[in-house]
Structure formats: structure tokens, C-alpha cells
Amino acid sequence: ETGVTQTPRHLVMGMTNKKSLKCEQHLGHNAMYWYKQSAKKPLELMFVYSLEERVENNSVPSRFSPECPNSSHLFLHLHTLQPEDSALYLCASSQEWGADTQYFGPGTRLTVL
Amino acid sequence: SQQGEEDPQALSIQEGENATMNCSYKTSINNLQWYRQNSGRGLVHLILIRSNEREKHSGRLRVTLDTSKKSSSLLITASRAADTASYFCATDPGAQKLVFGQGTRLTINP
Numbered sequence: 001e002t003g004v005t006q007t008p009r010h011l012v013m014g015m016t017n018k019k020s021l022k023c024e025q026h027l028g029h030n031a032m033y034w035y036k037q038s039a040k041k042p043l044e045l046m047f048v049y050s051l052e053e054r055v056e057n058n059s060v061p062s063r064f065s066p067e068c069p070n071s072s073h074l075f076l077h078l079h080t081l082q083p084e085d086s087a088l089y090l091c092a093s094s095q096e097w098g099a100d101t102q103y104f105g106p107g108t109r110l111t112v113l
Numbered sequence: 114s115q116q117g118e119e120d121p122q123a124l125s126i127q128e129g130e131n132a133t134m135n136c137s138y139k140t141s142i143n144n145l146q147w148y149r150q151n152s153g154r155g156l157v158h159l160i161l162i163r164s165n166e167r168e169k170h171s172g173r174l175r176v177t178l179d180t181s182k183k184s185s186s187l188l189i190t191a192s193r194a195a196d197t198a199s200y201f202c203a204t205d206p207g208a209q210k211l212v213f214g215q216g217t218r219l220t221i222n223p
Contacts, residue, residue: 041215043156101161102158
């Protein structure tokens with residue numbers, strides 16, 4: 001729909017598991033973002049990559065580890081998560097880093113047991 | 114409190130009626146954007162209005178911006194069931210990022 005895909009769409013994991021979320025954008029954009037969306041909270045920006053370099057890390061716990069191997073792909077590696085990490089994780093991209101229009105993927109619904 | 118705050122938090126109207134949502138923000142901005150999110154899905158960009166613009170239209174959407182009051186409104190005319198979604202404003206208060214509000218949850222009743 002928007003040129004940004006995310007897999008998996010749903011993920012259930014235990015607190016000791018290690019899993020990864022994947023995002024791919026087909027829009028030729030230079031910036032990619034990870035957001036966390038919890039119930040009754042505003043969208044929280046987690047990480048920003050511009051031209052494959054991390055440019056923002058908003059005090060995110062180290063149990064979340066981003067990786068951007070190229071400008072089209074973005075990963076979020078998860079380990080030793082807590083139940084309060086259960087949320088919808090959204091990936092987005094924009095032409096350039098900044099206040100450009102952002103294009104979002106459909107999200108990964110994560111449940112931590 | 115948030116940079117962008119939508120009001121009301123929830124709105125329920127009959128199909129065919131107009132829906133108006135408001136967004137207030139605190140610091141000066143370069144532009145303000147509105148996004149829509151269907152339940153459990155990603156956000157979809159609707160419209161961007163720059164700080165030197167006062168009004169913008171896109172189909173059934175009309176956005177206004179009052180920089181003196183630091184507020185914006187989104188009007189959806191002749192609402193349809195498919196307009197049921199959450200609507201977010203996003204501002205750029207500097208530091209090269211967008212800040213999203215908590216959103217208005219709009220329900221269109223048939």
C-alpha cells in the first residue's frame with residue numbers, strides 16, 4: 001500500500017527469546033525510523049537512520065538493537081524483553097531525515113509473555 | 114504535556130455529517146501534518162500545511178492553520194464509514210523530527 005513493508009505482522013515471544021523485526025522500503029528514501037505505539041500513548045520515536053547511519057536514539061533500552069545494513073532495510077533486534085514492551089512497532093521512511101512526510105509500514109504487533 | 118495535542122480524544126458522528134478535529138502545539142513550527150491510522154495499521158499521510166499557509170484542501174479534507182494561536186483543524190466533509198480511524202497531527206518543533214499527538218478516534222455511524 002505505501003511502499004513500506006514489515007515482517008512479521010504479529011509476534012508473540014517470551015521474555016528470554018531473541019527475535020528480529022524487519023522493515024523494507026521500496027521508495028528510494030534516505031531516512032528510516034522505528035516507532036513504538038502503545039495504547040493510550042503518543043507515538044514514540046525510537047531510532048532514526050539517515051543514509052544508513054544512526055542519527056537518533058531516544059533513550060531506548062539496550063534490549064532493543066537496531067540495524068540498518070542498507071538504505072532499503074531496517075531491523076529491530078529484540079532480546080530479553082519485558083511485558084511492557086508489548087506494543088505495535090511501526091517502521092517509516094522519508095525522502096530525507098527531518099520533518100519530511102513519512103511513509104509508514106503496517107506495523108508488527110508484538111506481545112511479550 | 115505533548116507538543117501536539119488533538120481534541121477531542123474521541124468523536125462519534127453520523128454518516129454524511131462533517132467531522133472537525135483540532136490540534137494545538139506549543140513551539141513554532143515549519144509545517145504541520147495530518148495522518149490517519151486505521152485500527153492496528155500504519156499511519157497514512159493525509160496533508161501537509163506549511164507555516165506560511167492558512168488553509169489547504171485535499172478532496173473532502175480541509176486543513177486550517179493559525180500560527181498565532183498555535184492550532185490547526187482538520188475538517189472532513191460528508192463523512193463516510195470508511196473515514197472511521199484515528200487521526201494524528203504531527204509537528205516539527207526542531208531537532209529534525211516529527212512529534213505526533215495522541216490522536217482523535219473518529220467513529221462514523223451508518
